[in-house]
Amino acid sequence: MKFDELLEKNNTNLNELAKVVGIPYTTLYSGVGNPSRLRADNLKIIAGYFHISMEEMYDIMNEDKEKTLLNVFREQKGMRLSGSIYHETQIKLCYNTNRIEGSMLSEDQTRYIYETNTVIEGDTPSRVDDIVETANHFKLFDIMLDKAKDMLTDSMIKEFHEVLKRGTSDERKDWFIVGDYKTLPNEVGGKETTAPERVAEEMAKLLTWYNGRKEITLDEIIEFHYRFESIHPFQDGNGRVGRIIMFKECLKHNIIPFVIEDTQKAFYYRGLKEYGQEKGYLRDTCLSMQDKYKAVIEKFGVKL
Numbered sequence: 001m002k003f004d005e006l007l008e009k010n011n012t013n014l015n016e017l018a019k020v021v022g023i024p025y026t027t028l029y030s031g032v033g034n035p036s037r038l039r040a041d042n043l044k045i046i047a048g049y050f051h052i053s054m055e056e057m058y059d060i061m062n063e064d065k066e067k068t069l070l071n072v073f074r075e076q077k078g079m080r081l082s083g084s085i086y087h088e089t090q091i092k093l094c095y096n097t098n099r100i101e102g103s104m105l106s107e108d109q110t111r112y113i114y115e116t117n118t119v120i121e122g123d124t125p126s127r128v129d130d131i132v133e134t135a136n137h138f139k140l141f142d143i144m145l146d147k148a149k150d151m152l153t154d155s156m157i158k159e160f161h162e163v164l165k166r167g168t169s170d171e172r173k174d175w176f177i178v179g180d181y182k183t184l185p186n187e188v189g190g191k192e193t194t195a196p197e198r199v200a201e202e203m204a205k206l207l208t209w210y211n212g213r214k215e216i217t218l219d220e221i222i223e224f225h226y227r228f229e230s231i232h233p234f235q236d237g238n239g240r241v242g243r244i245i246m247f248k249e250c251l252k253h254n255i256i257p258f259v260i261e262d263t264q265k266a267f268y269y270r271g272l273k274e275y276g277q278e279k280g281y282l283r284d285t286c287l288s289m290q291d292k293y294k295a296v297i298e299k300f301g302v303k304l
Contacts, residue, residue, distance in 0.1 A: 002063040003032050006050060015079045021045050025081065030301035035061040037301075070251040072302050073145050082115075085300040090114055092259050092296075093247065094137040097240045099262040103130045110134055129168045136164050137240070144244055148251045151211055154203060160241050161234050170236060182235040189273055193232035202231050216253045221246055222286055226275045246286075256297070258289035 007013055014032070018025040023042050031038040035058050038046075047057035076086035095103075095110040104124055105113075112120045113134050119126060140163045147156060162179025170176045175183055181199045185192070194202050210216075210224050228242045243260060250257035260268050264285055271282025 001060055003061050006060055010050065013079075014075075015081065017046075017049070021049050025084075026301055032061055033063070068251075068254055069257070069297070069302060070145070070148050070254075073251070077142060077145055085296065085302055087114075088296065088300070089259070090138055090141055093141065093244075094134055096259050096261045097243050098130065098133060098137065100260065100265050100268070101239055103127075103133070105130050105134060114138055129170075132167050133164060133240075136166060136168075137244075140164050140244060144248045145251075148248050152207060152245065152249065154200075154207060157203075157233075157241065157245065160244060161237050164237050164240055176235050181233045184235065186232055186235060188229065188232050188238070189269060191273070193230060199231060199233045203233055206231065216249065218250070218255055218286070218290075219283070221249045221253075221255070222279075222283055224249070226272060226282060229272055256290050256294055258286060258293045260285070260289055261292070264289065 001009075007017065012020075014028055015025055018028050023045065027038065027042065028046075031042070035043060038061075040054075043054055043057055043061075046061075047054045050057065052060075073086050073089070076084045081087065091107070091111045091114050094114070095105070095107045098105065098110075104127055109120055109126070112118065113131065117135075119131055140160060143163055144160070150156065158179050158181075165171060165178045168178075171178045177183060181203070182196050185195060187193060206224065206227050210220065213220055225242050225246050228245070229238060232238045234241065247257045247259075249255075267281070267285045271285045274281050
């Protein structure tokens with residue numbers, strides 16, 4: 001019997017068990033699949049709850065258990081578990097991806113919005129759109145988790161954009177279409193992007209190329225991101241939609257995801273600008289951020 005089966009048999013889950021036996025969730029979680037991480041007194045308490053011997057409890061917890069990061073996120077999302085990797089990633093990803101695009105909110109303000117659904121004052125006035133897009137990004141992350149295993153499609157990408165931009169001042173502009181491709185030309189880094197009338201065709205080509213790959217590695221995900229940002233299909237919000245797509249695809253293909261930090265913005269933009277001539281700049285930035293996120297995974301004791 002595996003530990004999940006034992007929990008199900010007793011009509012409980014890991015979060016409820018943690019509350020009943022008085023052992024932190026993270027301590028319990030780290031012991032599943034690796035009971036040597038637990039102190040003997042904790043193992044005895046858990047065994048007593050299930051009315052089995054410590055030896056039986058050790059054997060059950062020592063059973064191999066497939067645990068992907070996506071499963072961890074989905075589990076913690078359902079429990080709204082505070083102080084978890086899900087909680088921390090929501091804040092870190094939202095803060096950094098918005099900050100790259102010019103948000104004036106601090107990380108503490110972002111955290112406060114997530115944890116209390118209220119805003120704290122900062123050194124500078126807060127723009128309403130920054131607040132709205134922060135709240136929207138938290139919703140977008142959850143939607144992305146629900147759809148993480150689904151094939152990337154045109155309609156999904158448009159849905160991501162609609163969730164991100166809903167309720168912003170852009171939605172009130174006649175020429176700005178929330179949840180649909182741009183109607184006016186735009187630039188990125190002083191470089192022209194795909195003309196509005198050609199966006200649908202170029203996005204179809206990109207998705208056909210990507211979904212037709214026999215294997216998706218980090219290199220394909222980065223390539224997709226570069227081509228997506230080069231098309232720049234939406235009037236605004238392209239960077240944030242593009243980066244959450246990268247996170248989604250990493251989760252889908254069991255690749256360690258990453259958060260492009262605002263401190264690395266210059267390197268990230270250089271990587272996108274130079275990608276056509278030198279792919280290494282963008283790849284190195286992504287790998288560096290991936291290494292940082294590996295440390296987050298280890299910090300929370302997530303076993304992959």
